[in-house]
Amino acid sequence: xxxxxxxxQPPAAPPxxxxxxxxxxxxxxxxxxxxxxxxxxxxxxxxxxxxxxxDDTVVAATTSTxxxxxxxxxxxxxxxxxxxxSTDRKQMGEAATNGDVGATVNRAMAPATIDFYExxxxxxxxxxxxxxxxxxxxxxxxxxxxxxxxxxxxxxxIDDRGREFSPVEDNYSIRENFARQLxxxxxxxxxxxxxxxVYYAFEVPRDASIVAFGFRDNDAESDKPWTEITLTIR
Numbered sequence: 001x002x003x004x005x006x007x008x009q010p011p012a013a014p015p016x017x018x019x020x021x022x023x024x025x026x027x028x029x030x031x032x033x034x035x036x037x038x039x040x041x042x043x044x045x046x047x048x049x050x051x052x053x054x055d056d057t058v059v060a061a062t063t064s065t066x067x068x069x070x071x072x073x074x075x076x077x078x079x080x081x082x083x084x085x086s087t088d089r090k091q092m093g094e095a096a097t098n099g100d101v102g103a104t105v106n107r108a109m110a111p112a113t114i115d116f117y118e119x120x121x122x123x124x125x126x127x128x129x130x131x132x133x134x135x136x137x138x139x140x141x142x143x144x145x146x147x148x149x150x151x152x153x154x155x156x157x158i159d160d161r162g163r164e165f166s167p168v169e170d171n172y173s174i175r176e177n178f179a180r181q182l183x184x185x186x187x188x189x190x191x192x193x194x195x196x197x198v199y200y201a202f203e204v205p206r207d208a209s210i211v212a213f214g215f216r217d218n219d220a221e222s223d224k225p226w227t228e229i230t231l232t233i234r
Contacts, residue, residue: 088227088228089212089228089229089230090227090228090229090230091229091230092105092106092107092108092229092230092231092232093105093106094229095140096215096227096229097142097227098153098215098216098217098220098224098225098226098227099142099216099217099219099220099224100141100142100143100144100217100219101139101140101141101142101143101152101153101215101216101217101218102139102140102142102195103137103138103139103140103153103215103227103229104137104138104140105135105136105137105213105229105231106136106137106138106197107135107136107234108133108134108135108136108210108213108231108232108233108234109133109134109233109234110131110132110133110134110233111132111134112125112132113125113132114132114134114174114175114201115174115175116170116173116174116175117173117174117175117178117179118173121175121179126203127203129205129206130203130204130205130206131203131204131205131206132201132202132203133157133201133202133203133204133210133233134174134176134199134200134201134202135155135157135199135200135201135202135213135231136176136197136198136199137153137155137197137198137199137200137213137215138195138196138197138198139152139153139190139195139196139197139198140194140195141190141191141192141193141194141195142192142193143192144192145192146189146190146191146192147189147190147218148188148189148190149186149187149190149196149198150171150172150177150181150186150198151218152190152198152218153198153215153216153217153218154215154216154217154218154220155167155200155213155214155215156213156214156215156226157202157204157210157212157213157214157231158210158211158212158213158214158228159204159208159209159210159211160209160211161208161209163208164214165202165203165204165208166202167200167201167202168201168202168203171199171200171201174199174201176199177198177199180197186198200213210231210233211230211231212228212229212230212231213228213229213231214226214227214228214229215227215229
């Protein structure tokens with residue numbers, strides 16, 4: 001007969017259910033941490049991308065605004081320089097000066113023909129698509145030496161598109177100048193302080209709308225500004 005051992009203790013049962021519960025808790029915590037970290041990372045990435053896009057948009061908008069402002073300014077400056085009429089123009093019949101010369105426009109006309117002197121005076125018609133403009137001026141020598149009245153001033157016409165037209169090459173030979181010089185009505189030399197009537201003939205496109213007569217001292221430098229007189233052709 002076998003007696004039970006009073007000191008014998010059966011082995012403890014394996015803690016299966018509790019260990020599993022603890023492991024599950026740990027896994028749950030880790031999952032929450034991972035999910036939270038992923039969400040935070042996505043948020044940071046989204047913020048960074050959104051910020052970059054926002055910054056790019058702001059830079060692009062600022063650049064566009066500056067470009068538009070610059071383009072607008074450039075356009076305004078171009079318009080002002082090329083199309084703005086002169087605010088310093090004198091009127092017909094009003095005396096104007098430039099350097100050592102003065103000029104007053106008496107009248108302007110568009111004759112069908114102009115008489116040019118060769119061996120005799122002969123009427124000449126303008127070329128096809130063009131028309132003559134004849135301007136009568138009182139030229140004044142404000143300098144200190146005598147000068148030929150025919151070469152006292154440099155002259156030009158200006159139309160409403162800003163185009164400039166020079167006198168005909170043989171302007172001295174038109175009847176209004178040459179005949180008067182032969183009769184001494186127009187002196188060979190214009191003395192300082194005196195004036196004489198001088199005509200300027202131009203041949204311009206028929207569709208040109210002439211708005212002004214410009215002149216300057218013929219002895220002036222090439223960059224000397226011109227003086228303009230509003231012109232009405234009758």
